[in-house]
Amino acid sequence: MKNTQANPKGIYTISNRLGDQANRAVQASEDRPNSLTSGHRACQGCGEALGARIVVDAALRAAKGQIIVVNATGCLEVFSTPYPETAWQTAWVHSLFGNAPAVATGVAAAMEVKGRGNVRVLAQGGDGSTTDIGFGCLSGMFERNDDVLYVCYDNQAYMNTGVQRSSATPPTARTATTPPVGSEPGNVFGTGKNVPLIAMAHQIPYVATATVADVQDLEAKVFKAMSMRGARYLHVLVPCPLGWGSPPRETINLARLAVQCGLFPLFEAENGTVTRATKIRQPVPVENYLKPQRRFAHLFKGGKPVDDRLARMQEMADANISRFNLLGHEETCK
Amino acid sequence: MLKQVEGSHAVAEAVALCRPEVICAYPITPQTHIVEGLGELVKAGHIKDCKYINVESEFAALSVAIGSSAAGARSYTATSSQGLLFMAEAVYNASGLGLPIVMTLGNRAIGAPLNIWNDHSDAMSLRDAGWIQLFAENNQEAIDLHIQAFRIAEDISCPVMVCVDGFILTHAVEQVDVPDQKQVDAYLPAFVPAVVLDPKAPASVGALVGPEAFTEVRYLDHKKQLRAFDAIDRASTAFKSVFGREAGGFIRSYHTKDAETVIVAMGSVIGTLKDMIDEKRKQGHKIGLVSICTFRPFPTAEVGAALKDAKHVIVLEKSLASGQGGVLAAHVRAGLHEAIPLTTLIAGLGGRPIPKNALSEFVEKIGIPSSDELHFLDLKQDIVDGELKKTEEERNARLRNGAARGR
Ligand SMILES: Cc1ncc(C[n+]2csc(CCOP(=O)(O)OP(=O)(O)O)c2C)c(N)n1
Ligand code: SF4
Ligand SMILES: [Mg+2]
Numbered sequence: 001m002k003n004t005q006a007n008p009k010g011i012y013t014i015s016n017r018l019g020d021q022a023n024r025a026v027q028a029s030e031d032r033p034n035s036l037t038s039g040h041r042a043c044q045g046c047g048e049a050l051g052a053r054i055v056v057d058a059a060l061r062a063a064k065g066q067i068i069v070v071n072a073t074g075c076l077e078v079f080s081t082p083y084p085e086t087a088w089q090t091a092w093v094h095s096l097f098g099n100a101p102a103v104a105t106g107v108a109a110a111m112e113v114k115g116r117g118n119v120r121v122l123a124q125g126g127d128g129s130t131t132d133i134g135f136g137c138l139s140g141m142f143e144r145n146d147d148v149l150y151v152c153y154d155n156q157a158y159m160n161t162g163v164q165r166s167s168a169t170p171p172t173a174r175t176a177t178t179p180p181v182g183s184e185p186g187n188v189f190g191t192g193k194n195v196p197l198i199a200m201a202h203q204i205p206y207v208a209t210a211t212v213a214d215v216q217d218l219e220a221k222v223f224k225a226m227s228m229r230g231a232r233y234l235h236v237l238v239p240c241p242l243g244w245g246s247p248p249r250e251t252i253n254l255a256r257l258a259v260q261c262g263l264f265p266l267f268e269a270e271n272g273t274v275t276r277a278t279k280i281r282q283p284v285p286v287e288n289y290l291k292p293q294r295r296f297a298h299l300f301k302g303g304k305p306v307d308d309r310l311a312r313m314q315e316m317a318d319a320n321i322s323r324f325n326l327l328g329h330e331e332t333c334k
Numbered sequence: 335m336l337k338q339v340e341g342s343h344a345v346a347e348a349v350a351l352c353r354p355e356v357i358c359a360y361p362i363t364p365q366t367h368i369v370e371g372l373g374e375l376v377k378a379g380h381i382k383d384c385k386y387i388n389v390e391s392e393f394a395a396l397s398v399a400i401g402s403s404a405a406g407a408r409s410y411t412a413t414s415s416q417g418l419l420f421m422a423e424a425v426y427n428a429s430g431l432g433l434p435i436v437m438t439l440g441n442r443a444i445g446a447p448l449n450i451w452n453d454h455s456d457a458m459s460l461r462d463a464g465w466i467q468l469f470a471e472n473n474q475e476a477i478d479l480h481i482q483a484f485r486i487a488e489d490i491s492c493p494v495m496v497c498v499d500g501f502i503l504t505h506a507v508e509q510v511d512v513p514d515q516k517q518v519d520a521y522l523p524a525f526v527p528a529v530v531l532d533p534k535a536p537a538s539v540g541a542l543v544g545p546e547a548f549t550e551v552r553y554l555d556h557k558k559q560l561r562a563f564d565a566i567d568r569a570s571t572a573f574k575s576v577f578g579r580e581a582g583g584f585i586r587s588y589h590t591k592d593a594e595t596v597i598v599a600m601g602s603v604i605g606t607l608k609d610m611i612d613e614k615r616k617q618g619h620k621i622g623l624v625s626i627c628t629f630r631p632f633p634t635a636e637v638g639a640a641l642k643d644a645k646h647v648i649v650l651e652k653s654l655a656s657g658q659g660g661v662l663a664a665h666v667r668a669g670l671h672e673a674i675p676l677t678t679l680i681a682g683l684g685g686r687p688i689p690k691n692a693l694s695e696f697v698e699k700i701g702i703p704s705s706d707e708l709h710f711l712d713l714k715q716d717i718v719d720g721e722l723k724k725t726e727e728e729r730n731a732r733l734r735n736g737a738a739r740g741r
Contacts, residue, residue, distance in 0.1 A: 066533045070401065071540075078542050086538035091531040093404050094540035095427050099397035102389065106356060106401020106409070107531060109385040113355045113407055119533055137397065140390030 025215045026058050033060040033089070035069075040087035041079040045248025047238030047255060048076050048153045051212045052124060055151050055236065058219040060090060062226035063120040068111075070104040072125030072134060073097035075160040075240075076153060098133035100125045101141035104148040112147070120226060124151040127168035128158040131195045138195075142202035145230045149222075152195065152233070155240035163243040167193045170263070171316070172309050173295045175243070180298035189312060196269075199233040203272040206232040210266060212239070213256035217278070221268065237264050245294020257289035262317030265324045277324040286313045335512050341473040341503040344510045345412075345438055345496075346371030348477040350381050351518040352436075352484045354410040355525075356402035357386045358395035362417040363450045364500035365440035369412055392417035396424035396437070403433040404539060406530040408484065410435070414500055415442035415456045422460060429464025429555070431540055432528060434487030434494070436480065437465075441601065441652075442500040443684040451685020452500040453652040454601065457629070458661045464555055466494040466562050467630040468582065469600040473508045478581030479627075481513070482569040484522055489565040491528040492558055497629075499602040501685065513577055521576045559631040566628055584633035586625045587640050589615060593622030595697060596641055598666050599650040600626040603681075603688055607650070610690045614697070621697065626662070638669030646675055646702040650693075650711075652682040659708050667706075675703050681711035 019028070026032055035056040042049035059067055068091040071077045077094045080087040095103045104123035111119045123141075125134060130152035141148055157175045158164040164177040171189040174180045178187040199207045205228045210218040218236065225232040239246060239254040246254055258264040259278070263286060266278035287310060290296040299310050321327055339347075345368050349357075357376065359369035376386040385402075389395045392413050399409040413421065418439060428435050439457055443449040457467060466486060470476040476498045483494040498504055529539060543551055563584070570582035589611060590596055597607055604625045614621050624640045626633075641647055647670060649663040658664070660678035667676055677700060682688045692712055700709070 068405065068531045068533060081538050081541040083541040083543040083547055086541060088538050089536060091533050091536045092538045093401070093431075093531055094538075095397060095400050095431070096423055099393060099400070099424060102394040102397035103401035103404075105387065105389075105394075106358075106398035106403070106407075107405040108401075109356045109387060109398065110402040110405035110407035110409075113383050113385050114405075136390055137394050140394055143390070144387070 025219050026061050027054055027215050027219070033057050033065070035060050035088065035090045036080060037087050037089060039085070041082060042075070043240075043242050043248070045241040045251045046075070046079075047212050047240060047251045048126070048155055049079065050251070051153050051218070051236045051238040052076055054212065054215055054218050055124070055222050055234070056090065056122065058222035059120070059122050059149065059226055062223050063118075066119045067091070068093070068107050068119060068121050070095070070100050070107060070121065070123040072100035072123075072129035073160070074126035074129050076124065076126065078160055097129055099137050100129065100134055101137040101148065101150055104150070105141050105144070105146040108147045121148045122151065123148055124153065126159065127152060127154040127156060128166040130154075131167045131193055135195075139198075139202065142199060142204050142231045142233070145204060147229050147231070149225050149232045149234065152235045153238045154235055155238050155243060157240070157243050159240050159243045167191070168195070170313075172299055172313060174298065175295070185298045186295070196233065196235045196267075200269045200272050200274075202231070204231040204233060205229070205271060207235075207269040208233075208267065209235045209237070209264065211237040211255035211259055211264065213252050213259065217266065224268070243295070245297070246292055250292055254289065254292065257284060260284045261286045261289045262321040262326060263289065263313070265320045265326060267324055274324070277326060279328060280321070280326045283327065286310065286317050335514065336509055337512050338507060338509050340367060340505060340507050341476060341498065342367030342440075342505065343371045344473050344477050344512065345480060345498060345504075346375060347512050348480040349410055349436075349438075350375045351513060351515055352481060352522055353384075353408065354381065355384055355407035356399065356409045357384060358389050358398045358409070358411040359386065360389050360392050360395045360411075360413065360417065362392070362414045364442055364452070364504045365412045365414040365417070365438060367504065368438055368440065392421040393424055396421040396428060396435070399435045400424060400428050400431065400433055403428070403435050403527075404431065404529075404531050406525070406527045406532070408525045409433075410437070412438035412440065414440040415444050415450075418456045418460060419444065422463075425460050425463045425465065428493045432491040434484075434491050434525070434527075436483045436487055437493065437495050438480070439495050439497045440500040440504045441497050449684040450500075452502050453683045453685070454497070455653045457495065457497045458653040458655075461630055461661070464492070464559070465630060466492055466559070466566070466628070467497060468494065468628055469497045469626060470499075470503060471602060471604045471625060471627070473503055473506060474510050475581050476503055477510055477512065478573065478577070478579070481518055481521065482573055482582045485569045485572075486562065486565045488525050489568065490558060490561055492562060497601065502602040511579075517576055521572060562631050563633070582627055584628045584636050585640060586627065588623040588625070590622035590624060590640055590644075592620055593643075594620040594645040594702065595648060596622045596624055596644040596646075597648045597650055598624045598626065598637070598641070598662070600629060600662065601652065603650060603652070606688055606690050607693065610693050613690075614694065629662075632665050634665070634669035637666055638671070641666070641670055641674065644674055646677065648677045648679055648697065648700070650679045650681055650688075654680050654683065676706045677703060678706070678708045679711055680709070686712065
């Protein structure tokens with residue numbers, strides 16, 4: 001198993017099937033576990049389907065096949081388990097929209113009392129489930145330091161119900177409940193919450209952010225999380241072609257641009273302290289990331305920004321860049 | 335072993351004897367002493383191989399139990415009132431997933447207005463959530479029903495709610511016979527789950543089910559509840575042979591053979607009613623009692639049969655379906671011959687005492703009515719009349735104001 005260091009080379013293409021076995025990601029390895037099989041009903045180019053497959057495959061491999069997955073209600077659950085079919089090859093349970101962290105606590109407790117601590121528990125849900133309705137349960141699970149890896153697939157809105165705003169929706173984004181009309185079109189500035197930072201405030205062993213653009217980095221973070229015990233949190237940005245109004249083929253590209261422009265910083269934290277932030281190797285202006293998405297179309301007219309809102313988005317990205325020290329060459333920031 | 339203990343502690347000891355593997359705790363009066371008692375038993379090492387989890391809400395309490403039960407651990411939690419409502423979504427979910435969780439409900443009123451005292455509104459609000467609901471008459475039965483509950487739940491993979499009247503039972507210090515571990519072990523086999531989350535045999539639990547199969551799923555839920563009758567019967571029969579005393583079952587009749595008036599009730603008020611009936615029988619009144627132990631599934635046929643010779647049935651109940659009437663009464667009506675009049679007597683709401691004398695007077699006064707009636711025991715008529723009048727006057731004033739403002 002090679003990939004236990006978060007993207008050591010900072011290379012994006014290493015997971016591809018042309019590389020030699022030793023350097024391939026789990027996704028491209030010959031004995032990939034394939035926890036989420038094809039035939040499920042996700043949209044073409046769904047970042048969440050991709051993210052979940054990468055994460056669960058990696059977790060499965062890290063735990064030598066001994067995992068139980070707890071899924072919150074949302075796109076991932078709906079598209080993967082339409083009765084009588086299931087796309088999951090792992091032990092998997094779905095209970096409710098807002099209780100996945102608590103259900104996972106229960107599964108982990110059962111494994112502990114049964115003396116089966118080798119069985120690891122992975123809970124997963126969308127941003128709505130994680131940052132809004134299931135937030136109380138998530139915080140409780142963190143606070144008790146229950147032995148659960150929780151993964152949030154953040155597509156920045158309630159997609160399963162038709163793209164409504166969540167507390168992870170960025171400012172200006174158009175959703176069905178933040179329409180691009182009025183004096184402040186789209187989602188407003190100055191709202192929302194940063195759950196990775198809130199997770200850190202619980203002093204849990206491990207918190208990390210990742211995207212589906214860098215498979216090796218994502219897998220490495222899963223491996224790292226799985227090498228630890230206690231409550232761990234992974235926040236993965238997963239573009240949604242339907243909700244973002246982007247071509248399916250742009251999913252990976254948009255995830256990468258979100259990182260490169262600074263709006264989605266990649267970092268890891270242990271016990272409440274940031275231990276590592278990934279430097280942006282090719283910085284881009286936020287415009288490059290926002291423009292290809294129809295949910296931000298109202299920011300531009302004739303290819304030009306309509307007002308200062310684009311600049312305000314850039315300010316947010318710049319603030320991230322300086323907060324996490326994302327520019328330069330040195331990988332580690334302590 | 336005979337002991338003089340508080341009801342909550344008796345319940346905690348009974349649950350401990352059932353060897354739970356995961357206990358989820360969240361405080362709410364009047365249930366709190368039960369989970370406190372269990373916490374102490376786990377921490378002191380009296381319950382082996384058990385994880386006691388202090389959670390952040392009732393919603394989490396039952397959700398944790400859902401996870402642990404689905405992963406094959408015998409799971410328990412307890413709540414009351416607002417706590418039950420807070421976990422309502424998970425209550426349905428637990429039964430939908432067929433998880434044999436046992437939960438104590440320390441029965442309490444539901445607000446607003448906030449009220450911590452006893453009635454049955456909480457249990458009644460989730461009566462259709464797919465759980466078996468058993469009502470304890472006294473603390474001995476509270477113990478016995480908990481031991482039966484695990485057996486019933488695991489027999490047919492269905493969660494069981496044991497309803498114990500808040501304060502009246504949970505806080506009452508009574509003498510009880512606490513069984514020993516050997517007896518309970520002989521009665522309650524190890525938990526062998528029907529469906530279990532296990533990486534060795536991966537299954538997907540909790541799929542999305544569309545219109546093409548949902549009716550069938552619900553039909554099967556109904557069938558399961560009907561099968562629960564057999565499981566409840568088996569559990570109470572076996573209980574008698576192991577422990578030598580009767581507990582549980584569907585209903586119990588008291589002096590119904592020649593009774594003209596039969597009262598139907600459930601929970602701790604049964605004791606008061608028996609005393610009242612004894613007194614009235616001495617005075618020559620032909621009066622009897624049917625006590626309901628199993629409310630879900632509802633033993634309609636048994637209730638109907640027990641009441642078939644009555645001239646008048648009084649359903650005494652501690653809950654009210656606003657705009658409709660009595661909940662238990664509606665259930666009893668379904669099994670009752672249409673020619674027999676049924677009086678609904680709402681009593682004990684929000685902890686209002688149900689004195690024997692008031693009941694006796696009521697029975698005396700109502701006699702045998704010709705049709706169904708709804709009454710409230712000890713209702714302060716002058717207060718409600720005054721309030722109704724005031725509300726009407728204020729409403730008229732508001733309407734006049736609105737009209738004057740011209741919109
Ligand atoms: C208690 C409750 N409220 C609302 C819903 C409706 N609902 C189901 S999925 C969903 C959206 C899920 O959004 P998110 O968690 O972000 O996941 P996504 O679909 O975007 O992947 C909503 C609102 C529900 N199932 N349960
Ligand atoms: S709506 Fe978005 S998240 Fe849902 S399946 Fe489609 S692409 Fe995936
Ligand atoms: Mg979402």
